[in-house]
Amino acid sequence: MEPLTKISTLQTPNVLSAQNTLSVTPGEAQNKFSTSLKNAIETLNSAQIESDRKTEALAKGEITDLHDVMITSQKASITLQTAIEVQRKVIDAYTEVMRMQV
Amino acid sequence: MSIFHSINTSASALTAQRLRMDTVSSNLANAETTRATINENGEYEPYRRKMVVFESKDNSFNSFLQKARVGSSSQGSGVRVKEIAEDDEPFKLVYNPNHPDANEEGYVQLPNVDPLKEMVDLMSATRSYEANVTALNATKSMLLKALEIGK
Numbered sequence: 001m002e003p004l005t006k007i008s009t010l011q012t013p014n015v016l017s018a019q020n021t022l023s024v025t026p027g028e029a030q031n032k033f034s035t036s037l038k039n040a041i042e043t044l045n046s047a048q049i050e051s052d053r054k055t056e057a058l059a060k061g062e063i064t065d066l067h068d069v070m071i072t073s074q075k076a077s078i079t080l081q082t083a084i085e086v087q088r089k090v091i092d093a094y095t096e097v098m099r100m101q102v
Numbered sequence: 103m104s105i106f107h108s109i110n111t112s113a114s115a116l117t118a119q120r121l122r123m124d125t126v127s128s129n130l131a132n133a134e135t136t137r138a139t140i141n142e143n144g145e146y147e148p149y150r151r152k153m154v155v156f157e158s159k160d161n162s163f164n165s166f167l168q169k170a171r172v173g174s175s176s177q178g179s180g181v182r183v184k185e186i187a188e189d190d191e192p193f194k195l196v197y198n199p200n201h202p203d204a205n206e207e208g209y210v211q212l213p214n215v216d217p218l219k220e221m222v223d224l225m226s227a228t229r230s231y232e233a234n235v236t237a238l239n240a241t242k243s244m245l246l247k248a249l250e251i252g253k
Contacts, residue, residue, distance in 0.1 A: 067116045071238070075106055078245050085249045 044083045051076035105245060107179070112238040114180030118156055119234065121183055122227040125152045126220050133215045136203045146203060149213040151189035156181050189214055 051073045057063045129151050132138065138149035159180040191214040199208030 065117060065120065067113065067120070067235075071109060071113050071116075074238075074242055075109065078105075078242065081246060081249055 040083065040086070044079050047072075047076040047079045108241045109238055111178065111180040112234045112241065114159060114182060115234040116231060116238075118154075118181045118183055119227050119231040122154045123224065123231075125154050125186060126224045126227060128152060129215045130217060130220050130224075132213060133217055133220075135213055136201075136210060138213070148193050148211050149215065151191070151213065151215045153187050153189055155184045155187050157184040158182075 054063065054069045054072045058066070058069045063069055129149075132149040135149040137146040139147045141147045158178065159182050160178060193211040193214055195209045196212050197208055198204055198210045201210040204210045
């Protein structure tokens with residue numbers, strides 16, 4: 001009997017929180033979305049800048065670890081790929097919404 | 103933990119193996135060096151073989167405390183160099199009375215470097231490096247494969 005009561009108590013707050021998220025105004029939701037998007041893009045940019053800096057240092061002969069440069073550039077490349085994938089998804093969703101019949 | 107955790111782990115191993123390679127190069131280069139350091143009597147001493155000692159990166163007090171508190175084992179966070187130790191094996195004595203550093207009996211002290219041992223170390227370091235590069239590439243292809251989900 002114990003597990004059953006636990007499940008029912010667990011589910012009630014979930015429903016409540018679902019109702020709570022509905023009460024978020026569109027402006028707030030958009031603001032949240034844009035901040036997280038901005039943060040993600042800033043992370044991507046910093047990865048690119050780091051890679052750029054290390055490549056330049058390598059060209060100048062200031063870097064002693066070759067693998068460090070390569071790994072940084074690979075990290076930047078993976079981050080960029082992820083960003084591209086997310087962007088593709090977002091645009092897909094947008095076109096899907098635009099095609100909706102009113 | 104970020105998605106780059108295992109890449110960072112491999113990167114630390116690459117750095118460590120490269121340092122091992124450096125010490126092997128140094129040992130091989132100085133295999134015949136009779137004048138490496140000057141001891142307290144003002145005499146030259148031969149080169150002593152150097153060895154790299156590694157330690158796990160996450161053995162700080164903080165990480166142990168976290169482990170004890172949360173009770174979960176961590177997934178580790180790479181390797182780092184603890185110290186570069188010197189081998190205290192005795193120097194090799196070679197009879198060569200014409201050598202400038204020969205003692206009264208005509209023996210010269212040569213470094214305790216065994217080129218054979220160094221070659222084995224060298225190959226071990228190279229193979230380790232390759233293994234870590236392979237692990238890194240595998241991680242990268244896993245991440246890129248994950249991006250293909252739902253394509």
